[in-house]
Amino acid sequence: MSPATKAAPVASLSTSSITRLREIAGEKQVLTAPEDVIPYGFDGTAALKHGAACVVLPRTSEEVAAILRFAVSEKIPVVTRGSGTGLSGGSVPVDGGIVLCLVHLNHILEVDPANLTLLAESGVITKAIDDAALPYGLFYPPDPGSMKISTIGGNVANNSGGLRGLKYGVTRDYVMGMEVVLPNGEIAWLGSKCVKDVAGYSMKDLFIGSEGTLGIITKVLLKLVPRPKARRTLLASFDSMGAAAKTVSQIIERQIIPCTLEFLDRKTCQSVEDYAKVGLPTSAAAVVLMETDGHPVVVEEEAAAMAAIATENGAISVERASDEAHAVRLATARRSAFSALARIRPTTILEDVTVPRSRLAEIVAYVEEVAVRHHLDIATFGHFGDGNVHPTILTDETDHEEMGRVEAALSDIFDKTIALGGTITGEHGVGLAKKPYLPRQFDTASYGLMRQVKHALDPAGLLNPGKIFDTETPNE
Numbered sequence: 001m002s003p004a005t006k007a008a009p010v011a012s013l014s015t016s017s018i019t020r021l022r023e024i025a026g027e028k029q030v031l032t033a034p035e036d037v038i039p040y041g042f043d044g045t046a047a048l049k050h051g052a053a054c055v056v057l058p059r060t061s062e063e064v065a066a067i068l069r070f071a072v073s074e075k076i077p078v079v080t081r082g083s084g085t086g087l088s089g090g091s092v093p094v095d096g097g098i099v100l101c102l103v104h105l106n107h108i109l110e111v112d113p114a115n116l117t118l119l120a121e122s123g124v125i126t127k128a129i130d131d132a133a134l135p136y137g138l139f140y141p142p143d144p145g146s147m148k149i150s151t152i153g154g155n156v157a158n159n160s161g162g163l164r165g166l167k168y169g170v171t172r173d174y175v176m177g178m179e180v181v182l183p184n185g186e187i188a189w190l191g192s193k194c195v196k197d198v199a200g201y202s203m204k205d206l207f208i209g210s211e212g213t214l215g216i217i218t219k220v221l222l223k224l225v226p227r228p229k230a231r232r233t234l235l236a237s238f239d240s241m242g243a244a245a246k247t248v249s250q251i252i253e254r255q256i257i258p259c260t261l262e263f264l265d266r267k268t269c270q271s272v273e274d275y276a277k278v279g280l281p282t283s284a285a286a287v288v289l290m291e292t293d294g295h296p297v298v299v300e301e302e303a304a305a306m307a308a309i310a311t312e313n314g315a316i317s318v319e320r321a322s323d324e325a326h327a328v329r330l331a332t333a334r335r336s337a338f339s340a341l342a343r344i345r346p347t348t349i350l351e352d353v354t355v356p357r358s359r360l361a362e363i364v365a366y367v368e369e370v371a372v373r374h375h376l377d378i379a380t381f382g383h384f385g386d387g388n389v390h391p392t393i394l395t396d397e398t399d400h401e402e403m404g405r406v407e408a409a410l411s412d413i414f415d416k417t418i419a420l421g422g423t424i425t426g427e428h429g430v431g432l433a434k435k436p437y438l439p440r441q442f443d444t445a446s447y448g449l450m451r452q453v454k455h456a457l458d459p460a461g462l463l464n465p466g467k468i469f470d471t472e473t474p475n476e
């Protein structure tokens with residue numbers, strides 16, 4: 001197998017390289033002072049930091065292409081970055097490389113109500129996409145918890161999910177086309193506004209979820225859908241995770257597909273209540289946030305049916321939002337879970353293992369078992385309807401002994417997930433954090449295929465080297 005990533009990182013960039021980058025992008029768009037560069041040395045992932053040689057903030061696709069052509073000619077690694085909210089270390093820089101931060105490519109270029117599409121540059125903030133669709137009565141459903149700060153380019157590169165994934169799917173389901181700067185510096189347009197398009201390989205799909213290792217996404221053409229006319233939010237609490245899981249299974253068995261079916265375990269409930277004071281029952285073993293949207297009559301019927309199913313399964317309480325402000329308060333319980341837990345210990349490690357949803361109660365129970373076995377503080381919340389669980393380890397990265405137990409716990413959780421037919425990451429990507437575990441999930445042929453694709457597109461291994469796969473030196 002050809003090495004997937006071959007770049008030997010340079011220690012720092014020469015003055016002439018910095019000068020050339022400034023000629024391309026402009027004097028002020030190239031940061032080199034340590035105090036300017038340090039904030040780009042990490043993302044949202046705990047315990048991962050590296051130093052970049054410089055940060056470049058281009059403003060056009062042409063500048064991105066020129067920077068990449070220059071980097072390839074000088075064998076300088078390039079790490080693309082959106083807002084740096086990633087939770088797998090995907091945008092953590094390579095020592096001595098260039099961080100290409102795309103936040104200045106931040107224009108919405110077109111909303112096309114006739115074709116229900118929106119064209120945006122990749123640095124546009126996710127929430128701004130839906131805000132731009134709103135005046136047309138249109139809707140962009142993917143809503144990662146980070147949507148007020150993440151970029152649409154980062155969402156596409158990680159194929160991010162959100163709270164509405166059960167009914168509406170994930171980012172991939174909305175990408176109709178994109179402009180990509182290829183590792184050789186060429187600019188390619190992939191996809192179209194056509195609802196049907198089977199001309200050639202679906203190359204856009206190769207770049208969705210490629211974590212900045214195959215090309216740099218500079219524009220994204222997104223599908224919009226009609227905005228739902230009504231929405232109903234409910235919050236049910238249970239004295240066991242099993243009763244909550246049974247409620248979720250029965251909702252789906254009765255062919256109700258809510259837009260949101262999220263859960264919090266006891267520890268998460270307690271910490272959210274402590275933090276956000278939304279009135280959560282802190283004695284409950286599990287709380288489930290349910291949201292249905294669509295035609296007003298159907299929404300009312302589905303909300304009533306979900307409340308009845310929760311009650312049949314012994315819910316301690318079922319709270320129905322009476323108005324929009326009440327709905328926002330209930331949803332805050334779930335949306336603030338990460339922030340609430342992050343206050344407890346110095347380091348918060350948020351995982352996103354995913355299992356077929358019929359196995360969700362098993363993986364949640366297993367995480368509890370692992371916490372006891374390794375003497376760790378682990379809270380769990382996540383997307384019940386998608387089988388996507390966020391075991392969140394509250395720890396301290398400076399305590400080496402405890403971090404050893406954290407690694408052992410993660411290894412156990414990943415093995416169990418794979419044994420249950422699941423995946424080590426449902427939405428955050430592999431990046432650096434999950435790279436060691438990726439081969440456990442794939443057979444030799446499929447793992448090798450991914451590396452062949454990387455090598456075919458980026459033979460010099462300069463785009464986000466060392467992410468997803470190990471960086472190998474040219475002699476290996």
Ligand SMILES: Cc1cc2nc3c(=O)[nH]c(=O)nc-3n(C[C@H](O)[C@H](O)[C@H](O)COP(=O)(O)OP(=O)(O)OC[C@H]3O[C@@H](n4cnc5c(N)ncnc54)[C@H](O)[C@@H]3O)c2cc1C
Nearest residue numbers: 082083084085086090145146151153154157160161212217
């Ligand atoms: C509080 C919080 C809540 C979160 N909630 C969710 C959630 O609900 N669902 C979810 O899926 N994730 C969630 N995340 C993770 C994260 O926000 C997403 O992965 C998001 O898509 C990252 O966007 P970003 O702009 O910050 O990208 P970055 O973190 O900057 O980059 C992420 C990856 O994409 C690559 N990349 C970025 N831009 C481009 C581009 N234009 N072209 C090519 N490659 C690119 C980078 O190299 C890197 O590998 C959450 C994170 C936080 C901190």
